[in-house]
Amino acid sequence: MAAGLESRGRTPAQTRLRRRFLRFVPVRTGERVLEVGCGTGVVIRDLVPLVGPRGEVVGVDSSRLLLERARRLCRDAGTRARVALRVADGASLPFAADRFDAALAITVILHVADPLVVVREMARVTRPGGRVGVQDQDFGVVAVTHPDRDLTDRVMRGVAEHIYAEPHSGRRLPGLLRAAGLDDIRLLTDVYQDTTLEPWTKRFLERRGERAVSFGIVTAATAQRWLDGFTALVARGAFVLTLNYYGAVGTKPS
Ligand SMILES: C[S@@+](CC[C@H](N)C(=O)[O-])C[C@H]1O[C@@H](n2cnc3c(N)ncnc32)[C@H](O)[C@@H]1O
Numbered sequence: 001m002a003a004g005l006e007s008r009g010r011t012p013a014q015t016r017l018r019r020r021f022l023r024f025v026p027v028r029t030g031e032r033v034l035e036v037g038c039g040t041g042v043v044i045r046d047l048v049p050l051v052g053p054r055g056e057v058v059g060v061d062s063s064r065l066l067l068e069r070a071r072r073l074c075r076d077a078g079t080r081a082r083v084a085l086r087v088a089d090g091a092s093l094p095f096a097a098d099r100f101d102a103a104l105a106i107t108v109i110l111h112v113a114d115p116l117v118v119v120r121e122m123a124r125v126t127r128p129g130g131r132v133g134v135q136d137q138d139f140g141v142v143a144v145t146h147p148d149r150d151l152t153d154r155v156m157r158g159v160a161e162h163i164y165a166e167p168h169s170g171r172r173l174p175g176l177l178r179a180a181g182l183d184d185i186r187l188l189t190d191v192y193q194d195t196t197l198e199p200w201t202k203r204f205l206e207r208r209g210e211r212a213v214s215f216g217i218v219t220a221a222t223a224q225r226w227l228d229g230f231t232a233l234v235a236r237g238a239f240v241l242t243l244n245y246y247g248a249v250g251t252k253p254s
Pocket of ligand 1: 005009036037038039040041042043060061062063066088089090091105106107108111112
């Protein structure tokens, strides 16, 4: 998982849409910013230059292993001094109320069983007038070229329903922020687009194939035939994958 997060983080189209979302929030110099579900720290390393030397970046994650990796990567990137990383559950944050200028969760909400509890916690630790920002994919709107459309739908939908608490999380984010009592809700829709089968996309599709087999959606032979279909399209210059990302931001009422 750590390798997958870092590979996604390095993919240029992913970097662009992640940074576009941070500008949309926006994150400003000198601010105290919390990221819930920071994983290996891809977003944390983007946040450090945005808040600058007077700012503070705090990351929490429920996985001790991913946080260890994040600590190492932040140290290697020379950003460790202005970063604090803690093991914590987004549903019960170990911070006083009103402590942060902004609280963010990027590709996390779709994994959590009760997203409203997490967003309410993020709002609690954000100061009045501060921002709560959430960004997720929406796996109801993945478009990918393949000669066997029905098989592709079966694999993509079947696996997403098994591995995400809410595969359509992206489109539900504005309503979630409103339900958590936030004001001035804004939505930024962005698209990850790949026409060359980037390493991260390739691994993403391979993992979908592996998981489709392990969940009994297709046989190993069918999964291999499905993956070979993409290879043939790339060779003909006809591969396209798009995946929608929705970023929603709300302000905590004063
Ligand atoms: C897909 S990763 C995203 C990591 C990072 N935000 C990024 O974009 O690279 C989701 C992360 O959320 C964490 N996570 C899931 N549920 C959580 C929860 N309830 N509290 C804290 N972290 C959680 C997982 O451990 C994982 O590291």
